[in-house]
Amino acid sequence: MRYSQSEIEQFTHEAITRGQCVLRGHFPAEKLRRWNEEFQPLLEAHVERERGNENRGAQRYYVTLPFIEPFADEEIFCDADVLAIVENLVGKDFVMCQFATDTPLRGSDYQDLHRDTPPLFPEIKVETPSFQLAVNFPLVDVTEENGPFETTYGTHLMTKEKGLQKIEAGEIKLEKLMMKTGDLMIRDVRAIHRGTPNKTDVPRPMCVVGYSRRWLFRPEVSIRIPRHTWESLSWRSKHLLRFNPRVESLDEVDTAEVYQSFAY
Numbered sequence: 001m002r003y004s005q006s007e008i009e010q011f012t013h014e015a016i017t018r019g020q021c022v023l024r025g026h027f028p029a030e031k032l033r034r035w036n037e038e039f040q041p042l043l044e045a046h047v048e049r050e051r052g053n054e055n056r057g058a059q060r061y062y063v064t065l066p067f068i069e070p071f072a073d074e075e076i077f078c079d080a081d082v083l084a085i086v087e088n089l090v091g092k093d094f095v096m097c098q099f100a101t102d103t104p105l106r107g108s109d110y111q112d113l114h115r116d117t118p119p120l121f122p123e124i125k126v127e128t129p130s131f132q133l134a135v136n137f138p139l140v141d142v143t144e145e146n147g148p149f150e151t152t153y154g155t156h157l158m159t160k161e162k163g164l165q166k167i168e169a170g171e172i173k174l175e176k177l178m179m180k181t182g183d184l185m186i187r188d189v190r191a192i193h194r195g196t197p198n199k200t201d202v203p204r205p206m207c208v209v210g211y212s213r214r215w216l217f218r219p220e221v222s223i224r225i226p227r228h229t230w231e232s233l234s235w236r237s238k239h240l241l242r243f244n245p246r247v248e249s250l251d252e253v254d255t256a257e258v259y260q261s262f263a264y
């Protein structure tokens with residue numbers, strides 16, 4: 001591990017109180033640049049297939065990553081520091097439920113402010129500790145121009161209405177997150193956020209690895225694991241991925257995105 005126990009606790013504290021923490025320069029940037037090259041044809045094919053479906057906003061695409069090389073890489077989704085913080089936040093035996101990308105292209109716009117999940121108990125208007133996390137990392141450097149993720153601190157702990165009121169009143173600020181390739185963010189997906197416009201000709205893919213409490217089922221984001229990938233995984237990865245469907249090969253799988261309703 002790169003971080004000491006007390007540093008892991010600091011990151012955990014930050015994520016609990018602010019809704020997110022950022023680990024700078026944690027993943028190998030060169031590897032992620034190779035991912036970006038491999039990702040471009042997948043993005044192009046997806047844009048072609050989904051033409052006319054702009055449910056996340058104009059020129060903004062959600063693409064699930066195939067769970068094969070180079071993406072099915074334990075150095076990324078099974079990173080010891082990340083998993084230690086994730087376990088502190090969502091408990092022992094948590095699961096990995098999502099492995100995808102969000103990419104704004106030129107022509108994208110500001111999204112509405114949103115969360116990625118509803119609260120667990122909307123009836124009582126009280127937010128619980130974390131139950132659903134996203135680990136986000138970009139495949140290119142994020143700048144002012146190419147659509148930085150905009151987020152707010154502390155809004156995961158209040159109702160969405162309260163959070164929006166505080167943002168409106170200027171009591172809580174929207175913060176643009178500049179991230180270099182290799183930086184990663186661990187966030188509670190209830191923190192109110194939005195995508196911003198990419199004003200360049202270069203796509204800005206942001207990977208998202210989702211981790212949930214062990215009892216939470218999110219059918220819209222399952223990861224299909226080809227048998228030969230499954231057989232190569234460590235015990236720890238198999239445990240993380242234990243509830244995801246296994247398939248003989250990805251050729252037989254319908255790759256149409258079913259994760260359409262994304263904003264709460």
Ligand SMILES: O=C(O)CCC(=O)C(=O)O
Pocket residue numbers: 056102103104111116147148149150193194195196206262
């Ligand atoms: O990657 C981004 O810029 C944010 C996208 C987002 O929040 C979403 O589509 O739910």
